[in-house]
Amino acid sequence: MLINCVKYEFSKIIARKKYLFIMVLEIVLVTLLGSLNWQSFDISGTILKFDLPNLYFNFLPVLSTFLLPVTIFMLVSDTVSLEFENNTIKNIFLRPASRFNIYLGKNLAITLYVLINLMIVYLASLVLKVAYTMSFDSVLEGFLAYAITIIPLFAFVVFCSFVACKVKSSSLTMFLLLICYLLMAFLSAYSSAIRSVLFVNYIGYYKFFIGNILPIKYILNSTLLILSNVLIFFILGYLIFDKRDV
Amino acid sequence: MVLEVDNITKLYKKNRGAMNVSFSIGEGEVFGLLGPNGSGKTTVMKIVTGLLRAKEGRVKIFGYDIVDDTQRALADVGGLIEAPASIGFLSAYENLKIVSNFYPDCMGIDELLDMVGLLKVKNDKVSKFSLGMKQRMGIALAVINKPKLLVLDEPTNGLDIEGTVDIRNMISNLAKEQKTTVLISSHLAAELQQMCSKVGVMQDGRLLETEVMDFVLENYPSLEDYFLHTVRKSREGLGYAN
Incomplete structure (x- = not known):
């Protein structure tokens, strides 16, 4: 039944034009930046490079720390809060599926959409890189980086769903998630202790996997931290979701 | 028994809701819940379908508990509770398509749309539908799995005369031809009188x-006279008249 819940949620996500538009927007953005072959792009002191040989590595931070989190906010607001707000949640609650499967299905459908986004952007940047440089260098590393980024982003989806379960309005959910994200970024910048336990700081987790040496200790620590965040926020979110009346 | 409702209680502010409600429905029965607005009918219907959790009491559908075994309890149940829950940005066809995944043996979508009179507008977005068309869409969503138990809360709300007659005939046909058990609520005695075997x-x-x-x-x-007699008798029993 879980697979049916995922199918149900995913069908709704891709039926909304804005989510197809976001995918197109990301492809256009990576193509534009790659085609311009920017060596440096100064935004308030931060130098971003979009040079073609390393396009997918350079674009991934923009994607995973800005574009995808905002997309996740929208997805979670639509898939969880809005459904309670306009009572369309009844449509799935009246189907033969447990609330656990429904809740997990929502989280997995959003994660699936995010994964597809990552893969599409990877493919777009790969095509650009190969077309312009005729080089297949670090193709596998690039794929690995994009594929592994889904792990911290899944934790992010689970956290956002937890927040959305508690809030009755979709616009308020969007606003709260944005505030939470900025607050986490702010706290992380000022305290290393907080930085080490907040899962949002592990979005660059893929970097552990693409060097010459695998830092097993760091990988294990970060994996356990991400996993514990997933478990905590999933359980809390599910408990709220399960108790919600329609 | 198809449905056993055992002593369910769910109270909101100002003691509204449902208190110690018990009844059971056997196979093929059309059971009507008759009462004025705010009498607790929708609360009972929501608890029966698992949308609300009762504070006390239990509901069993085909022997399966609605809270502990939701998946099996709802496998052969169709429901339309309050306003239809169709997805506005999807077409009528897409709404039924995404729900059909949940059932291994469900009705053909075109056949279903034809039955509720929406075949001509099957590719139109549900958000553009009139209230009556949305209600028909809700009925289609409720019967897609050829349910053995159909739970309908005020199904003719917002429908014109023709729509009301259509829906009433549809429910009667399902009960007679497919032996579907129906739990239906309404504040209209005349409507239930024409459809129900038990009230x-x-x-x-x-x-x-x-x-x-x-x-x-x-x-x-x-049925209207029976309702008035029962309500007056209850009030007298509680020590106040009218």
């Missing part, structure tokens, strides 16, 4: 009485 009278969150429709019509001029 329960609700007032102030309590189920005052349940009775077989044949008995009601043999002993009272109409």
Whole structure:
């Protein structure tokens, strides 16, 4: 039944034009930046490079720390809060599926959409890189980086769903998630202790996997931290979701 | 028994909701819950379908508990509770398509749309539908799995005369031809009188009485008179008249 819940949620996500538009927007953005072959792009002191040989590595931070989190906010607001707000949640609650499967299905459908986004952007940047440089260098590393980024982003989806379960309005959910994200970024910048336990700081987790040496200790620590965040926020979110009346 | 409702209680502010409601429905019965607005009918319907969790009491559908075994309890159930829950940005066809995944053996989507009179507009977005068309869409979503138990809360709300007759005939046909058990609520006695084999009278969150429709019509001029008699009797029993 879980697979049916995922199918149900995913069908709704891709039926909304804005989510197809976001995918197109990301492809256009990576193509534009790659085609311009920017060596440096100064935004308030931060130098971003979009040079073609390393396009997918350079674009991934923009994607995973800005574009995808905002997309996740929208997805979670639509898939969880809005459904309670306009009572369309009844449509799935009246189907033969447990609330656990429904809740997990929502989280997995959003994660699936995010994964597809990552893969599409990877493919777009790969095509650009190969077309312009005729080089297949670090193709596998690039794929690995994009594929592994889904792990911290899944934790992010689970956290956002937890927040959305508690809030009755979709616009308020969007606003709260944005505030939470900025607050986490702010706290992380000022305290290393907080930085080490907040899962949002592990979005660059893929970097552990693409060097010459695998830092097993760091990988294990970060994996356990991400996993514990997933478990905590999933359980809390599910408990709220399960108790919600329609 | 198809449905067993055992002593369910769910109260909101100002003691509204449902209190100690118990009844059961056998196979092929059309059970009507009759009561004014705010009498607790929708609360009962929501608890029966698992949308609300009762504070006390239990609901079993085909022997499966609605809270502990939701998946099996709802496998052969169709429901339309309050306003239809169709997805506005999807077409009528897409709405039924995404729900059909949940059932291994469900009705053909075109056949279903034809049955509820929406075949011509199957590719139109549901958000553009009139209230009556949305209600028909809700009925289609409720019967897609050829349910053995159909739970309908005020299904003719917002429908014009023609729509009301269509829906009433549809429910009667399902009960007669496919032996579907139906639990239906309404504040209109005349509507339930035409469809139900058994009726329960609700007032102030309590189920005052349940009775077989044949008995009601043999002993009272109409279901409306039976309802008024039952409500007055209850008020007198509680020590106040009218």
